[in-house]
Amino acid sequence: MTDYWIAPSILSADFARLGEEVENVLDAGADIVHFDVMDNHYVPNLTIGPMVCKALRNYGIKAPIDVHLMVSPVDRLIGDFAEAGASIITFHPDASTHVDRSLQMIRDAGCKAGLVLNPATGLESLKYVMDKLDMILLMSVNPGFGGQSFIPSTIDKVREVRALIDASGRDIRLEVDGGISAKNIAEIAAAGADTFVAGSAIFNQDDYQAVIDTMRRELASV
Numbered sequence: 001m002t003d004y005w006i007a008p009s010i011l012s013a014d015f016a017r018l019g020e021e022v023e024n025v026l027d028a029g030a031d032i033v034h035f036d037v038m039d040n041h042y043v044p045n046l047t048i049g050p051m052v053c054k055a056l057r058n059y060g061i062k063a064p065i066d067v068h069l070m071v072s073p074v075d076r077l078i079g080d081f082a083e084a085g086a087s088i089i090t091f092h093p094d095a096s097t098h099v100d101r102s103l104q105m106i107r108d109a110g111c112k113a114g115l116v117l118n119p120a121t122g123l124e125s126l127k128y129v130m131d132k133l134d135m136i137l138l139m140s141v142n143p144g145f146g147g148q149s150f151i152p153s154t155i156d157k158v159r160e161v162r163a164l165i166d167a168s169g170r171d172i173r174l175e176v177d178g179g180i181s182a183k184n185i186a187e188i189a190a191a192g193a194d195t196f197v198a199g200s201a202i203f204n205q206d207d208y209q210a211v212i213d214t215m216r217r218e219l220a221s222v
C-alpha cells in the first residue's frame with residue numbers, strides 16, 4: 001500500500017501566526033511541511049528564507065520541512081537551508097547552471113534532494129541524475145502563487161515520471177504541487193503520485209482536520 005504524504009503549502013497560511021498554523025496543520029494529520037521559497041527573480045513573487053525555516057524549528061516543529069526553492073541561482077541557499085533545519089531541498093533544473101553539482105551539494109549537506117519541473121518542462125533533466133534524486137516534484141500550476149487551477153496535462157506527466165521511477169528501482173517520492181484538493185487528489189494518486197502539496201484547499205478552510213480527513217478518504221479509494 002502506498003505511503004501517501006499530504007504536504008500543506010505554507011504559502012496560504014497566516015504568516016502572522018506561522019508557527020501555530022504549521023503546528024495546527026500537523027496536528028490535523030499533515031505529514032510534512034511544504035516551504036515555498038520565492039525570490040522575485042525566478043518567479044514573480046517574494047516569500048521567505050532560511051531564517052523563517054529556522055524560526056519554525058525553534059518554535060518546535062519536528063516534522064520534515066520540504067523546502068521548494070523557486071530561486072535562481074540555487075547553490076548559495078543550499079547550506080543556509082540545511083543549517084536552518086530543512087529536511088528535503090528541491091530546485092528547478094533551469095535555475096541552476098550545474099544541476100548535478102547542486103544535487104550533490106544538497107546531499108552533502110545532509111538533506112534529501114529533488115528536482116522540480118514546471119508544467120511545460122520536459123523530463124530530459126531527470127535521466128542522468130536519477131541516482132541523486134530522492135524526490136521529483138511536478139508543478140501542476142506555473143509557480144509563483146497559490147490558489148491557481150490544476151493544469152490537466154499534469155496527469156499524463158505523473159504517469160510518465162512514475163514509469164521512470166519504477167524503472168529506476170529507486171525510492172524516489174513523486175510530489176505534485178498546485179491546485180490540489182479533495183476533488184482531484186485521488187485521480188492524481190491513481191496516476192502515480194505519492195506526495196500532495198495543498199495550500200489554499202487546506203488553509204482557506206477553518207477545519208484543517210476535516211479537509212485532510214477527506215483527502216485521506218479519497219486516497220484510500222485509489
Ligand SMILES: O=C(CO)[C@H](O)[C@H](O)COP(=O)(O)O
Nearest residue numbers: 009143144146147179199200
Ligand atoms: O508552489 C506553489 C506555487 O508556486 C504552491 O505551493 C502551490 O501553488 C500550492 O498552492 P495551492 O494549493 O493553493 O494551489
